[in-house]
Amino acid sequence: MSLGLFFQLLANGLMSGGMYTLVASGLTLTLGVIKIFNFAQGQFYMLGAFLTFAVTVALGLPYPLAVLAALLSMALLGVLFYFGVIQKTMPQGFFSTLLVTVMFGMIVSQVSLLTFAYKERAIPAIFPGTLEIGEVSFNWGKLFVIVCAIVVMVALYYFMKTKIGTAMLAAAENSDVASLQGINAKQIFWVTMAVGCGLTGIAGAFVAPVMGAYLVMGQNIFLRALLVLMIGGMGSMSGALIAGFLVGIIESFAFQFVGYLNLIVILVFVGILMFFRPGGLLGQPLPVPGE
């Protein structure tokens, strides 16, 4: 393998890994803090990308505004979804909320199918051209995505250090004890939902100029995020960070050697890992109701 190809694959892997990390950390946050497995997460990602298309191409506004719009509107949608539906099904347990999110995802995907149809939307690159170092060339757009993913993860890290972030972590540890300490549990719920969905929306906005916006991107990334969660550990943020980049890189390199069987390589890896570390690399097995 030439050096150029190696770095090319690495850049691809890091870019998709960054996206997996963002989506998976949204997923793991909602799962860890408020015990909701949000199956609609992938659709939020897809909506974020389409929103970027709408803002930059259809409305002709600058790209940073599109990122902001994707972040805020997806967070808002998550909060509305929480207050409208999830809150009412929470008392019935983990599976009811899981199924509600599955159904919500189906509604979103069908509505977007009717609105956008199976047509890929291309969004003009924000940073066109390539960076040449010797024989190695990098696409500026991909590098930008990697940097953005890292910046958002760092921002998330500092957000978790703030008062509300600490309260979220406390609620994740034990929500009853947290509320005894004066933490407003209701507030934690919708804030977590907003952060989780906003992270996913912003990931969609980042990736849109490189990959475009298309309907199945939500499903594709959700399956990867699920794998990231299994590898990194449920409810573990640092696990999501490591496993996200790991999955991205494995996928990118495996594609070079086995083509579209690359997902199977990851699945076998996950399968073996599940037997030796069922909680993932960095997570602990979740406490299970009734066990």
Added chain:
Amino acid sequence: MSKAMTVALGVLLLLLIAFPFLVNAYTVQVAITTITYSMLGMAFAFTLRVGLPRFDIPAWWGVGAYTTALLMKAGMSFWLTALIGGMIAIVLGALVFSLAIPRGMIPFLMIGMVLTMAFYQVYGAVPIFGGWGGIVGVPAPTIGSFEFIAKRDLYYMGLFFLGLNLAVYYFLFNSKIGRAWNAIGSSLRLARSVGIDVVKYRMANVLIGNFFLALAGSFFVGYYRAALPVVFGFQAALFVMIYLIIGGFTHSLTGPILGAIIATFIPEYFRFAKEYQSIVTSVVVILILMFLPLGILGWVDLRIKPWLYRRKWYARLSRWGVKEERKVSA
């Protein structure tokens, strides 16, 4: 069992047998689909009884379907391939689950998801399984020289499989092993404390479920005459749960069947608005989850039955033919 119950079941059975003569071929086709989906829903409910949610249903369903499709194309009899498919599902399941089940519910659930995704990829990407186009042109199932091609015959074949499935599950639920499963489902700690080997009983449950899932797959190929990877995707694992929500989690046998009937037949009447079908279904399921968390049968148990018991004619009807009660009063 009271006389009224026996009469009701008899009438239901007669109706089921007469059904293809009363409706058009298209409705029979929908009924056949419903039968397959009820078998899948029942398998989910069956394993939920031991506290394990299955996300690997499409995987084992696919094992049965692909075994039948491949072997029938090689000239084997349908009934033999169904049996072989079931055996393969049991053997593969034993291999995977002997490692997964001792680790508890969440690893089981996640391994289930991984299996579904992995099998889907394997069916699509490995050339023996026909790629993403699947295996088409599978011959029709036969007994002797009789071919199951007409919708009506296929419906009866499905009814036979469903009846077999129901009978086995019903028998198991009412035997000693079924009581152990109930104990595990209600409380794991309690079950362990009375000396139930949780892993062994869960294993038995999951493997029996696997066999019937593979059987459902074989039946699917029997009437669909093709095995396509798309059918066995991750979506199917989620759809199976819809039937259970609509029907009711608390009824392991009737719940999935009722749910499958509702979720298959009602969308068929909305064919004129095909684009909005899945939106309507999803909204209905969300509403059921929000307002009828026990499903339709759970709602019947909670609201309708108490109302009926207060009616005199119903009390008389339900006592009709029950001998033990008379002895007590006399």
